Amino acid sequence: MAKKIVSTDAAPKAIGPYSQAVDLGDLVFLSGQIPLDPAGGQIVGAGDIQAQTERVIQNLQGVLQAAGMSLAHVVRTTVFMIDLAEFPKMNEVYAKYFAQEPPARSTVQVVALPRGSRVEIDAIARR
Numbered sequence: 001m002a003k004k005i006v007s008t009d010a011a012p013k014a015i016g017p018y019s020q021a022v023d024l025g026d027l028v029f030l031s032g033q034i035p036l037d038p039a040g041g042q043i044v045g046a047g048d049i050q051a052q053t054e055r056v057i058q059n060l061q062g063v064l065q066a067a068g069m070s071l072a073h074v075v076r077t078t079v080f081m082i083d084l085a086e087f088p089k090m091n092e093v094y095a096k097y098f099a100q101e102p103p104a105r106s107t108v109q110v111v112a113l114p115r116g117s118r119v120e121i122d123a124i125a126r127r
């Protein structure tokens with residue numbers, strides 16, 4: 001099975017040597033998304049974990065749509081946060097998007113994220 005690179009303007013362009021997602025037929029591996037507005041290339045919701053989480057999930061949706069999928073296809077996520085004290089607020093937004101049959105998930109605190117983000121989420125989706 002050949003790998004296919006997924007690319008879309010509905011999410012921020014890759015800012016390094018990586019792809020927005022890699023499609024392997026049954027599985028699609030999505031690179032981590034930060035709260036960049038794809039139109040303007042700026043971080044949204046500075047200091048607001050809920051606004052940032054919302055933008056991150058919208059970016060993931062954009063990549064999934066380019067792969068012919070939706071959030072319903074997501075089977076695994078990893079959430080990276082710079083402050084786990086903000087977990088309840090992040091989780092409130094996350095739960096709105098994954099209300100039915102939520103994917104498996106890990107959440108880890110990190111020292112820093114690209115461009116001063118407060119949250120980054122990557123995902124694995126299955127057709």
